[in-house]
Amino acid sequence: MRQVVREFQRRAEQADFVAVIDDAGSHTARELLAEAARLARVMFPGEPDGSGGTVMLQADNSWRTVAGTLAVGLSGGVLALVNRHTTRAEFAAVWDDIRPDAVVAEPLAMEEWAVPGLLPGPAGTALDGWACRASPGQRDVSRWSGGVVIGLTSGSTGRPKGVVQSEEALRYACTSTMEINGLTRGDAVAAVVPLSSTAAYCFGVCLSLLLGGPLVLTAKWDRAVALRRMADAEVRWTMCVPTMALQMGAEAAGSGILAGVRAITVGGGPMDRGALARAERSLGTRILRVFGMSECLGHTSPRPDDPEEIRLGRDGRPFPGTDLRALTPEGTEAGPGVSGRAQVRGPSLFLGYARDGGVEPPALTEDGYFPTGDLLMTHEDGTISIMGREKDVIIRGGRNIDITEIERAVAGYPRVARACVAAVPDEVLGERVALLVVTEDGGGIDLAEVTGHLESVGLSKAKWPEFVYGIEELPQTKVGKLDRSGARELAQRLRAHSRTGLNHSGTPAEGEL
Missing domain, CATH: 3.40.50.12780 (ANL, N-terminal domain)
Structure with a gap:
């Protein structure tokens, strides 16, 4: 300069x-x-x-x-x-x-x-x-x-x-x-x-x-x-x-x-x-x-x-x-x-x-x-179109959020057995962060419990999940690997149900801001 x-x-x-x-x-x-x-x-x-x-x-x-x-x-x-x-x-x-x-x-x-x-x-x-x-x-x-x-x-x-x-x-x-x-x-x-x-x-x-x-x-x-x-x-x-x-x-x-x-x-x-x-x-x-x-x-x-x-x-x-x-x-x-x-x-x-x-x-x-x-x-006229990211990144309001960093931070919480972060669409922010969680005891888990842990380990608040859904098991591929595509679809379905006041099991939705 x-x-x-x-x-x-x-x-x-x-x-x-x-x-x-x-x-x-x-x-x-x-x-x-x-x-x-x-x-x-x-x-x-x-x-x-x-x-x-x-x-x-x-x-x-x-x-x-x-x-x-x-x-x-x-x-x-x-x-x-x-x-x-x-x-x-x-x-x-x-x-x-x-x-x-x-x-x-x-x-x-x-x-x-x-x-x-x-x-x-x-x-x-x-x-x-x-x-x-x-x-x-x-x-x-x-x-x-x-x-x-x-x-x-x-x-x-x-x-x-x-x-x-x-x-x-x-x-x-x-x-x-x-x-x-x-x-x-x-x-x-x-x-x-x-x-x-x-x-x-x-x-x-x-x-x-x-x-x-x-x-x-x-x-x-x-x-x-x-x-x-x-x-x-x-x-x-x-x-x-x-x-x-x-x-x-x-x-x-x-x-x-x-x-x-x-x-x-x-x-x-x-x-x-x-x-x-x-x-x-x-x-x-x-x-x-x-x-x-x-x-x-x-x-x-x-x-x-x-x-x-x-x-x-x-x-x-x-x-x-x-x-x-x-x-x-x-x-x-x-x-x-x-x-x-x-x-x-x-x-x-x-x-x-x-x-x-x-x-x-x-x-x-x-x-x-x-x-x-x-x-x-x-395109033939010299313009270009961006079709997405090679890796899974959530872009919330213009900020790139790495899902791996969040998953690693969540995994350190004793009650969490398995977790997966997925994007859910939002009309204003573009995308928001959702978390799918399988707990060790099979019980429920809410947003405040998760964000409290993330605050204690120093994860930036801008990267905290905005929705948390407790599920029985994460989606898997035929060879037993995490199916991220399936996880995104599940998170989006749960988000849609929560807007009607019900979660995937038909009970009142929890774990949302």
């Missing part, structure tokens, strides 16, 4: 402008740069410019994330993003991977994460009361091989991974998005997804710095507040998960309140064309269904003037310079209309994962493609 931040600084020196609009009001570019300078002095007292290290920042949806970005960029450092709701165990794992030189966060977060015991160096406050701790001694950012931002995945493999992105990759993803959506200098964009998300940070903070216009933020998701703030600030573009788009559509109630928004980019979960079409009509804008991931940011998109069938029924076209292909089980490239394992390469491909304080290069094919873990189908 060093060059992007320098460009932002030069524009602010020429003429001040509103750079952030959040819950606290409006903040100008010069105000944020002054806060950034104060933070840099606290993090690295007495050090010259350009001596910044690796800084882990609590990335919330406020001016602080932008000011922190400016401070790290101007000092020549590397920014690592962390969510306030990260558990102590998750933070410890991230710490081992990144090994930051400084941490900036709310004082209470510092205590919960046990940061004071990890950084023995100077401590101070900045960003209007946030705590900062930094380690003394030499700081070497070359360990990131040119990376400038480390974002965390949502932990779809059980442990959040630090994705190391170069400034060139971030700039490419943002400029491609600007061109596709017709964004120009000074345009306002909004970020309603948490900025600790790699994609939200790229298409929120980075994009707004490049545009030199306001970044409109909401600290907590509130569809009414988000709609009103975007309309008042004359936002031209935003990105969100399908759940948010549908909720805003319902809130708008056909008012067309976002008619001034050129487009809303939607990705990160199951999407229904009909529901999205109703939402965009209600909002008065265009919705663009896209495909991307933390490791290769936003690499497909349709255009706002594409027909609905393309915008809402498929997942866009690759950005110029990005290649997507689908491979058959035999390893050959699948032709149009044939589903295969998705692989991608292009300018927004990440440098690798953060491991032991450095970059672990990604496992690429011999010709430089990254396997995404998705099933992909191409």
Whole structure:
């Protein structure tokens, strides 16, 4: 972010402008740069410019994330993003991977994460009361091989991974998005997804710095507040998960309140064309269904003037310079209309994962493609459709949830003999988490009992099941293995019965939130 931040600084020196609009009001570019300078002095007292290290920042949806970005960029450092709701165990794992030189966060977060015991160096406050701790001694950012931002995945493999992105990759993803959506200098964009998300940070903070216009933020998701703030600030573009788009559509109630928004980019979960079409009509804008991931940011998109069938029924076209292909089980490239394992390469491909304080290069094919873990189908016109995941992942409201991690945590509970996690469809969130349980004593089990155990072992609340069903036995294949397809079907049947007030045995349904 060093060059992007320098460009932002030069524009602010020429003429001040509103750079952030959040819950606290409006903040100008010069105000944020002054806060950034104060933070840099606290993090690295007495050090010259350009001596910044690796800084882990609590990335919330406020001016602080932008000011922190400016401070790290101007000092020549590397920014690592962390969510306030990260558990102590998750933070410890991230710490081992990144090994930051400084941490900036709310004082209470510092205590919960046990940061004071990890950084023995100077401590101070900045960003209007946030705590900062930094380690003394030499700081070497070359360990990131040119990376400038480390974002965390949502932990779809059980442990959040630090994705190391170069400034060139971030700039490419943002400029491609600007061109596709017709964004120009000074345009306002909004970020309603948490900025600790790699994609939200790229298409929120980075994009707004490049545009030199306001970044409109909401600290907590509130569809009414988000709609009103975007309309008042004359936002031209935003990105969100399908759940948010549908909720805003319902809130708008056909008012067309976002008619001034050129487009809303939607990705990160199951999407229904009909529901999205109703939402965009209600909002008065265009919705663009896209495909991307933390490791290769936003690499497909349709255009706002594409027909609905393309915008809402498929997942866009690759950005110029990005290649997507689908491979058959035999390893050959699948032709149009044939589903295969998705692989991608292009300018927004990440440098690798953060491991032991450095970059672990990604496992690429011999010709430089990254396997995404998705099933992909191409069309004759160059558009693509994502057909699902190669592995079982539940996508709830845009967050990837690994079923294996939940099952392992549940298996540690003494009363559980066998358990299986399955997705059940939801009109708003896309999917929700259901748990099928066979108990040791054959008795019933409820949701509070299970979540109490999961809380005790430190599993993030975002991954807790929302429905628990006690059953006699898990579905099995002919050779005695767990039948996940059958488990999904059973969970969906039980969910449907519970909505009528009965479970699969005809008794009142239990174990639901």
